[in-house]
Amino acid sequence: DAKTTQPPSMDCAEGRAANLPCNHSTISGNEYVYWYRQIHSQGPQYIIHGLKNNETNEMASLIITEDRKSSTLILPHATLRDTAVYYCIVRVGGLENSGGSNYKLTFGKGTLLTVNP
Amino acid sequence: EAGVVQSPRYKIIEKKQPVAFWCNPISGHNTLYWYLQNLGQGPELLIRYENEEAVDDSQLPKDRFSAERLKGVDSTLKIQPAELGDSAVYLCASSYDRGFGELFFGEGSRLTVL
Numbered sequence: 343d344a345k346t347t348q349p350p351s352m353d354c355a356e357g358r359a360a361n362l363p364c365n366h367s368t369i370s371g372n373e374y375v376y377w378y379r380q381i382h383s384q385g386p387q388y389i390i391h392g393l394k395n396n397e398t399n400e401m402a403s404l405i406i407t408e409d410r411k412s413s414t415l416i417l418p419h420a421t422l423r424d425t426a427v428y429y430c431i432v433r434v435g436g437l438e439n440s441g442g443s444n445y446k447l448t449f450g451k452g453t454l455l456t457v458n459p
Numbered sequence: 460e461a462g463v464v465q466s467p468r469y470k471i472i473e474k475k476q477p478v479a480f481w482c483n484p485i486s487g488h489n490t491l492y493w494y495l496q497n498l499g500q501g502p503e504l505l506i507r508y509e510n511e512e513a514v515d516d517s518q519l520p521k522d523r524f525s526a527e528r529l530k531g532v533d534s535t536l537k538i539q540p541a542e543l544g545d546s547a548v549y550l551c552a553s554s555y556d557r558g559f560g561e562l563f564f565g566e567g568s569r570l571t572v573l
Contacts, residue, residue, distance in 0.1 A: 378562075385463070385550050385564025386502065429501055446515070447562060449501025 345369070346430045351454045354424075360417040362453055364430030367411040372434055375406060376447065377415045379426040386429065386449070389415065420457045427452040461485070463565035465551050471571045477539035480568045484533070484553030491528055492562065493519075493536050494550040502550055508534065538570075546572045 347365040354360040366375065376391040390397055390404045392413075397404045403416040417424055429452040464483040472478050484491050489510050494502035505524070507515040510531035519526065523542070528534040538545055548567040 383566070385552070385566055386562075387564070388561040427501075446504055446507075449503070451499070451501055 345432050345448070346450055348428075348430050348450065348453045350451065351456070354417075354420045354455060354457050356422060356457055356459050357419055360420040360424065360455055360457070362415040362417075362428050362430075362455060363412065364415070365412045366430070366432045369410050369432050370434075373432045374434070375404065375410075375413050376431040376433060377402070377404065378429045378431065378447075378449075379424075380429070380452070381423075381426040389428075420455075422457050422459065425455060425457045427454050463551055463553055463563050465549075465565035465568050467568055468566065469569050469571075471573065472541055473573050474543055475540040477537065478541050478570060479535055479537045480549050480551075480570075482534045482536070482551030482565060484551070485555075485563055488553035488555050488563070489531065490554045491534050492552040492554075493526060493534070494552065494564075496548040496550055496567070498547070505536070541570070541572045543572050546570055 345366060345368055374391050374393050377389040378386040379389055380386045389401050390399055392404045392406055394406055394410055404413060406413045429449050431447055433447055463485055466481050470478055491508040493505040495505050496502040504518055506513055506519045506526050508528045511528055524538055526536045536549060548569050550564055550567045552562040552564040554562045
């Protein structure tokens with residue numbers, strides 16, 4: 343099981359912020375939240391990951407609620423090239439936890455984000 | 460720096476024929492993954508290698524699928540014989556630190572079985 347729930351699709355206007363939600367109500371204390379995206383006909387691309395603090399990099403920001411049961415990926419200024427399927431994944435992090443089934447990067451169906459001109 | 464390289468990009472075969480896919484991971488990445496992606500679905504892990512060792516092959520259909528990673532660098536995934544239901548994209552990925560931070564994916568090999 344993917345252990346996350348995402349809306350199947352979302353639309354966003356070019357230049358506006360895209361806010362992609364993800365529910366992970368059964369997340370464990372040692373599980374991280376990862377986001378990947380997949381542009382049509384390409385392999386998935388890593389975006390960002392976090393444990394409990396908000397994270398930001400050159401691609402996006404990740405906001406995790408205090409109870410860690412949900413998170414939001416924010417693309418601050420969406421462009422047409424951001425049209426893709428976005429996957430929210432929870433998995434155990436840390437080298438000491440690299441074994442077992444909960445180590446796997448298990449993809450669900452994700453959210454198809456369409457950025458419109 | 461070159462990314463994960465996969466070949467062939469596209470392959471069309473008739474059912475019951477064999478097929479093989481090749482993957483060259485990013486230099487220095489000791490962990491290699493093969494994923495299967497059906498249309499409209501997210502990728503599903505088939506097998507994970509740590510160097511030459513297959514540490515997780517629980518999702519690999521071993522009656523017709525096989526994989527190898529000789530010398531702990533590049534890898535081959537084989538299907539013999541192929542069935543209609545094997546039509547999918549086969550993705551290879553690699554990582555440096557057992558995937559804690561980031562997996563790097565290739566563009567995939569799209570298989571069509573007629």
